[in-house]
Each structure stands twice: as C-alpha cells, then as structure tokens.
Amino acid sequence: MKFSIYGRFQLDVRRENDAWEVYHLEPGKRAKVNDLVIPPTLDADELATYLDDIFHELAGPGQSVQLMP
Template sequence: MDPMDPTPPSAAHPRFNVFGRIVEVRREGALWQAYRVGADGKRTPAGFVIPDFVAEDELAQFLEDLFHESASPHNGDVHRMA
C-alpha cells in the first residue's frame, strides 16, 4: 500500500483522533502500520510501532496509553472516528 494513496478510509482502515492528531491504522499482513493523516488527507508513516498482538478493539486504548503525555484540556482523549 502506498502511504500517499488518497483513497478514503474504510472500516478496514480505522482512523483515530489521538489527542487532536489523526492517525490511520492498517493491518498489513500480520503487522499493524500506523499513518498520520494531514489536513490535506495525505498519509505519512507515523513513526511508532503497534505490536502485532494488539487486537483491533484494543487500538484506541493502546494509542491512549502510548500518547497520554500529549493530552491537554482541549484534546483530552483518544477516540475512533467514523
């Protein structure tokens, strides 16, 4: 998959608002790949690793645990986007 692919996300590629930053997570083979999504919709590698044993329904909690120091009064949570 090309990280610059402008194809809109699907349920197979969940997006999360991580304390104000948009992260798209894709399962590529046995591995998770994370991409930051810019305001223009372009994706770039996020630069962090999600262990392969993390289940899809655990992704939001994992991202919250990983980036909890980025929380602020205005961006205080992690949630899955539509």
C-alpha cells in the same frame, strides 16, 4: 481505522501482512509513521487504549483518543 489523538492530529492504523501499519493523516496526504510500533498481537478493539498509553503526555484534562467514523 482512523483515530483522533486528542484533537491534535489524526492517525490511520491498518492491518497489513499480519502487522499494524500507522499513517499520519494530513489534508490531502498520508505519511507512514515508522517510529510507532504496535504489537501485532494487539486486537483492533485495543488500539485506542494503546494509542492513549503512547500519547498520554499530549492529553488535556478529560481528553482521550477517539475512533473516528
């Protein structure tokens, strides 16, 4: 699942081996984010809210974390 974090950057969150793995996306490449841990018990439909809780300091007025198509 790909998320836009307030239009500043994009993250790809994948379920791997009963854990959530997070990757920072840039044009033409993807880098694993080791310092962001998502609880393995979190459901997929809760990811945007969790990411918003983590990164809310980066948000401007009316901005939110968006699931990308």
